[in-house]
Amino acid sequence: MIKIEGRNPVIEALKSDRYIEKIMVSTSAKEGSINKIVKMAKEKGIVVQYVDKVKLNEISQSHSHQGVIAIASDYKYFDIDELLQIPKEKNEDPFFIILDEITDPHNLGSIIRTADAVGAHGIIIPKRRSATITPTVIKSSAGAAEYVPICKVTNIVNAIKKLKENGVWIVGTDMDGDIHYEKDLTGAVGLVIGSEGFGISRLVKENCDFIVKIPMVGNVSSLNASVACSIVLYEIFRQREKSR
Incomplete structure (x- = not known):
């Protein structure tokens, strides 16, 4: 599994056919784009887990998660x-x-x-x-x-x-x-x-x-x-x- 971090990357992942296990959202992030992500996830039946921002900071690899991290399938490389x-x-x-x-x-x-x-x-x-x-x-x-x-x-x-x-x-x-x-x-x-x-x-x-x-x-x-x-x-x- 791979972490997809940031609002635009998560939105694009939701639009694609990528398998997403769950989306972790900061409890303090409630602006428009976060609401859009939550709505899209629920429409696809993807689990949305609300967590403290400190938790996202701990697991973030890009250090720029913008309040949301998706846990998704690994990237598929082409031959x-x-x-x-x-x-x-x-x-x-x-x-x-x-x-x-x-x-x-x-x-x-x-x-x-x-x-x-x-x-x-x-x-x-x-x-x-x-x-x-x-x-x-x-x-x-x-x-x-x-x-x-x-x-x-x-x-x-x-x-x-x-x-x-x-x-x-x-x-x-x-x-x-x-x-x-x-x-x-x-x-x-x-x-x-x-x-x-x-x-x-x-x-x-x-x-x-x-x-x-x-x-x-x-x-x-x-x-x-x-x-x-x-x-x-x-x-x-x-x-x-x-x-x-």
Whole structure:
């Protein structure tokens, strides 16, 4: 079981098909969104347990529960074949995000949130040296983790090769690439975002079809991984919408 913490994440979990065992609500939280959660839970026959705020503080992992924590089934990860099937069923060009050792849960949550906003079909992460779906990630995603398929793979390079075999062009991000908005990012695309400290690894970079960069004129040499990802994702989104 996993804890889903915060009002928006709990609301999105209630809207989805996720199994929820119970919802714990602070006795001191009675505002509109809490009342909405209680109403939705009762309509679904989910147990609502009122507890002292101190109890929620004790069990919270995100430390930002906003007076409500849901105890739910563990997150279901997808395999790569399931991921590839999603755009086929929607009759859309594949649009994936590949994260090369993103370890900060807040960055992962933020990327999931943006992925949902731009209509990405899924995110691929490595099984090792990567943030995974935790209460902090779910909270940081504002509930988007309920809608964006996440695939955990043993080897990122092998996953990239599988995507390429299925017609997906792999776009890496690195400061020695071409300016991102000057490249054609339409069609079947897999965007690779590297780790917070080291960028994309050598082997991953070698398996990209081309590399893009975000132009910068300031004194700081790099952007936060989730910010950089969002900038390129929205350029892909813009080009895809324009080409429809």
